[in-house]
Amino acid sequence: MAWGGGWGGGPGMGGQHPGATGGTGLPFGGIPQELMDGVKKIVANEPSHPPATLSFQQLPSEAESRRLTLGRMVRSHTGLFAFASLLVVLISVASQAGPALVGYAIDHGMQPGHHSMRVIAICSIAYLSAALVASLFQRWQASVSGRLASRVMYDLRIKVFTHFQRLSLDFFTEEKAGVLMSRMTSDIENLQQLLQDGLAQFAMQGLTMIIIIIALFSTNVVLATWTVLLVIPILVVLTIWFHISSEKGYLRARDAIANVLADLSESLYGIRVVTANNRQRHNIIHHRNVVGEYRNANMFTGQIMSVYGPVTIMVGILSQALLLGIGGQMVLRGELSLGGLTLFILYLNRFFQPIQLLVQQYNLLQQGRSSIIRLRELLAISPSVNEVPNAITLPPITGRLTFEDVSFGYIPGRPVLEHVNLEIAPGESVAFVGPTGAGKSTLAKLATRFYDPTAGRVLVDGVDLTTVTMHSLRSQLGVVPQEPFLFSGTVRVNLRFGRPGATDADIDEAVDVVGLRDLIDRLPNGLDTVVHERGQTLSAGERQLLALARAFLARPRVLVLDEATSSLDLRSETIIERALDRMLEGRTAILIAHRLTTAQRADRIVVVDQGGIVEVGSHQELVQAQGIYAGMYEAWIASGGRDTSL
């Protein structure tokens, strides 16, 4: 199909929004064929970068937790920054030598009767040299700023990403994935642009204006005063107006485009509902209105730009006229040389150039500023589940889990669990069963400290989970979630995820224990087969088997299977149930099960309902007790469930 090939194509816009498609996959399909040669040539010269060896601490150091500012980010690269600043000053001076030289040449080389080719030649060569020097400095400045920007952004990427890793699970369930993506992508890239080009440009433009004012005053104080008085107040007022109103316009346009994209995205994701409900026309009208608001917001900004740009041009021409009038009189009275007047006119021309550029780059500044604010807000969020200072390292555990009068709710005032008491012995396997929403998964999440109880304590080997380091706790736990998430990479890399040091023999063992051998043999490259984005190339059952093998390989003391078998077909379920026997050997395990076949494998079954434990016992005991579990079991058998307990 013609369509298929085209979709991969990269963003032709140079990918200004690499995060735009964040949640749905790679926005970038590949480098176009015709550019491959150029790309290869560049990459051939790339040195090999030593692999990073950063460490992770749950608690940020004091330096890490300081408020994010541009200044602090740059501070760790003071040398580069100082060099870049020096170059910016030198470039600004060298670039503005021209008009002074022209003025000098006119006064001392071209006055009727006083012609001097020597002066003219010297001035021309000086002009040329200044241009060459400026070019050279610019070249260095580009490299230095580029280096500075990329180092600072490298630091920032690590900083933000490390912060992501510190944040708790609740943060990731509340925040939209797309929003988080754009913090790490477009926001950081905005700052990269600002730092690489923008700041140096702004500095140079500001300096240019100062240098020009100095040059004017050193030529003729009276005329310079006139110029400054005529031009500066108007420009200041105009610029303040521009700044305030374009800020307003920027915010308006940002909200409006967000609405347009939200409407579009919802309509696309919900297109089946739209079509089924004959909503197309209504939605088209709605979209026209939303787009119309966006257009109006843009027009508001457009109006500001339409005024500011031409008005500065106009002020430029008008001030030239006045300068000519005043300066002309001075020349006629002999108070000013002709070269001096020329110098004034030429500088005045250049004075307005930076302002025009400023208008063009203003957006960059605004984007950079709001990006830094957003990043600052993100970095200010502290994890809801955090280590205490001086948390202890949990020694190797036997796996005794204790829930001590535990209460918990995701939302204050809406408890999910109340006063739960439960003790799980080392090596014991316990199945949690009960209706959806009863709190089964929540109990498991408390045991792995994805959340902290609102009251009571969870203990492992008698140690309160909140007093130990996250790393020492979690490296002894293994979780197999309902939706097995695979990373893009080979099967081998995925299996090794929990224990990067695992040997091939370890991997083979895990593969055999879980019953993955058949699958691995079937894959084109065996263990080295690349599984794609979220493992879509494998079936749900196969992914679940991989996730089990991954957990097995990590050799956790406590294993939590959170509805790990609920999305499986019969065949995979049978394989997994066989694997479970091996996996649970000598391990403390929590099984959250929809299927009673899985529950029956556990040493004990805990029935959770309405925020508490209502029944505990072995399968046999509970069936005999004729309580809730017995009822569930009966219903299940009646509907044809297999009894594997015998």
Added chain:
Amino acid sequence: MTNPRLEPMFHASGPSPAFEHIGETQRFAGPRAEISRDRNLAWWRRIMPVLKSHRLTFIGAISFSFVSLIFQTLVPKILMSAIERLTPGHHQPIHDIVVAVLIIGLLAGVAGYLSRRFLFTTAYNVESDLRNLMYEHLTWLSFSFYDRVQSGQLISRANSDIRSVQMYFTFAPQIIVQCGIGVIAFGFMLSINVTLALIAMITMPIMYVVGIKMRQVMFPISWIIQARLAEVAAIVDENINGVRVVKSFAQEASEINRLADASEKVAWAYTKDADIRGQWAPWVQNLPQLGLALVLFFGGWMVTLGHAPIGAIVAFNAYLLMLQAPFMMLGQLVMMGQRARASAERIFEILDEQPEITERPGAVDLLDVQGEVVFDHVRFGYAEGADILQDFHVTIRAGESVALVGRTGSGKSTVARLVARFYDVRDGSILIDNHDVRDVTLPSLRSNVGLVLDEPFLFSVSIRENISYGQADATLDQIISAAKAANAHGFIEQLPDGYDTVVGERGYTLSGGQRQRIAIARTLLVNPPILILDDATSAIDVHVEAEIHEALEALLEHRTTLVIAHRISTIALAKRVILLEDGRVVAEGTHDELLASIPLYAEVLAQTTSENL
């Protein structure tokens, strides 16, 4: 075949057709033109009709831009004559010149304002049109299209690609006008002094060539950057979606190092980019300075020889400064053109996509439906895939309720999607009251067939608007009674703002069961004679489901209903059960009959039921 695409575009503001309920008044006009359908045309010619529909403002923008620039080019020439009068030996007053420059300045400002005003108007109108065209086209595309494309890709196309096309179409003409002014400025310079004009202009073509060369060199590195940024994005994406796995294996440090390695490669690419830019950009920026140095030297020489006035040097300085920008932008124009072309082609790819499900000419409205549904030897498969349904032949009598049971992948859900003609059958036909669904108008068909999908999709608007999604003009009473029938009224009332509570993105602030109940209410509100429940109660707790069933049973009384279900309790809603295996009907009868006589039925139930205990 009529194309449903054109029609809504031009008539969306007209009276609403009988089967659609439009609850919003249009405040902004839709697009007045479409892109050209002729795929053989050059990309920019295909977009021309849209630009043409805004020709008044566009022409205004170009004309005023021209006028403003003409005024600006006049200034240096006038300055020159002023300096001439001030040159020792002449010494004449220049009041008239000052006044002339003042007037020119004012006119240039006004013309500049008008040109930008018109330009922005055109630009944003073209952008709005493209956005609306894209949206409207996407709205009418068929399910099969959405089955094979990622919505995320579509959104990025609809956003950045439209932007880049818009930018090209509004700024390209402006740059061309500015370059045209360059010609006039060059004319002025020639009129002052031919030799000096040629010397002054010598650097301009070099600048243009160097500019293009620079972009060619920059192109590969910018792709490398994009590719590496995408790698970083992929790692971040995985860590957001796989956060539980990372945390539960305590692999934060190794993920940070993975990101650090990828970031290091990004940093290197950016540094390389800066180096390459540093090698080229200063020359492009300083070539005009070279021109000015040449003007000073040769101009000075000519002044000493008496061939040129001193003012010429001032005028040339001003002209070269004026020309610098358009020549630099000319190179940019080439690049913008390449981007815009790539973007436009990606937009066309969507706009050229034809809806597969279209109405036949002369399709009639499906009216007074009794509700008999016949699947007449239907064969069906998705896209180019294998057949999912083969010789599927079922008759559902008007008012009858039927349950469809089968393993995952047996084709149950597919059957549900065929009745409302979301896909067309490969062979055979589907008849409602003896009308082939392909012979009736789509809105009338769909308003008669209510479908509740297994994944209840809610929109991030209020619950009230979600329930009245299919009938935007419904009264609150109607909405409440639909909610009651779906057993949703109780929990809705407990929400902070009741029916006005806005549900979060895709309704994720509600539980799965609550979303399903709202989806059921949404369908019940439309009151369709034919109702299809595709696993619509799977996430609802059994005891809540029992309550819905009471309400549903009353509602199903005189309605043709097709229930696709796993739970025995849900199946019990239906009088007749059809067992589906590999896209064929293998047995039908009552639940008890099948349970007694068909071992496969018991097996399927056992499997599917245990999944949902």
